[in-house]
Amino acid sequence: MKKDHGQKRASGTATVNVHVRDVAQLFNSFDPSPFWDRDLDRDAASFIEEEFSDKRSAQLWHLNVHAHQGAAAAQDLQTAVENYYTRLASSASRELREHLRLSQFALLGGVAVFLLCIGARGVLQEMLPEVPRALDEGLIILAWVALWRPAEVLAYEWVPLLRKRRFYERLAGIRVSVRPAHTQDSHV
Numbered sequence: 540m541k542k543d544h545g546q547k548r549a550s551g552t553a554t555v556n557v558h559v560r561d562v563a564q565l566f567n568s569f570d571p572s573p574f575w576d577r578d579l580d581r582d583a584a585s586f587i588e589e590e591f592s593d594k595r596s597a598q599l600w601h602l603n604v605h606a607h608q609g610a611a612a613a614q615d616l617q618t619a620v621e622n623y624y625t626r627l628a629s630s631a632s633r634e635l636r637e638h639l640r641l642s643q644f645a646l647l648g649g650v651a652v653f654l655l656c657i658g659a660r661g662v663l664q665e666m667l668p669e670v671p672r673a674l675d676e677g678l679i680i681l682a683w684v685a686l687w688r689p690a691e692v693l694a695y696e697w698v699p700l701l702r703k704r705r706f707y708e709r710l711a712g713i714r715v716s717v718r719p720a721h722t723q724d725s726h727v
Contacts, residue, residue, distance in 0.1 A: 553597035555590040557583075562609030562616055562717055579623045587620075591710060600713045605720040613717035624711035631704035638692075638700055645689035652685035 559565065567578040579587075591600055604616065660678040663670045 551596075551598035552601060553591065553594035553599070554601040554603060555587070555594075556603045556605060557586070558605045558720060560607050562604060562606045562612045565604065565616060566619065579619055584623060587713075588706075588710065591713070592706070595706070595709075600709065602713050602715045604715065604717045606717055607720045610717050610719050613715065616717060617715040620713055620715055621711050624707045624713075628704055628707035628711060631700060631707055635697060635700040635704055638697055642689060642693040642696070646686075646693050649686040649689040653682040656682035656685065 557565075565580055565583045567580050587602065594600065602620070656678045660670075660675060660682075663674065663678075
C-alpha cells in the first residue's frame, strides 16, 4: 500500500489517496464472513485513521483508492468502511458510558472517605483537648486526596474517549472512491 497525501482544499474537503494492487488488500484476510461484509485489515484501518487524524478540521473526508484490480468492489469497500467504523464508534460509546459510570462510583467512594476523615477529625477534636497536629493535618490531606483522583477522572478523562468516538463516527462517513490505477503508479 502506497500513500499519497491529498491536499486540503479551500472547500473544507480532505482527501487521502491509497495505491494498492488489489482492493482486497484493504480487507482482513482472516475474516470468514462474505466479502461485502468483511472487516477492514487492521493495518489499512490504522493507515486511514492516521491520515485523517491530521485532517480533523476538514468538513468532508474522501478516501481515493487507486487499484490495479478489484475496482468493481467500490461499494463493498464503502460498506466495509462504514460498518467497521460504526462498530468502533459504538464500542467507544460503550467505553465512554462505562468510564462515566465507574468514575461516578469512584467519586461517591471519594466523598465517603472525605466525610469519614472530616468526621473522624471532628470526633478527635471533641475527645482530645489537643489533637496532634500531624494527625489533624493528615486527616485533612487524606480527605482531599480521596477526592482528587475521582474528581480528575470525572472532570477530564472522558474527553479523549468522546474525541475517539466522534473520530470513529466521522470515519464511518468517509466517502470512498475506487479508481483504476495507471500502470506507471508504483504500488506495494
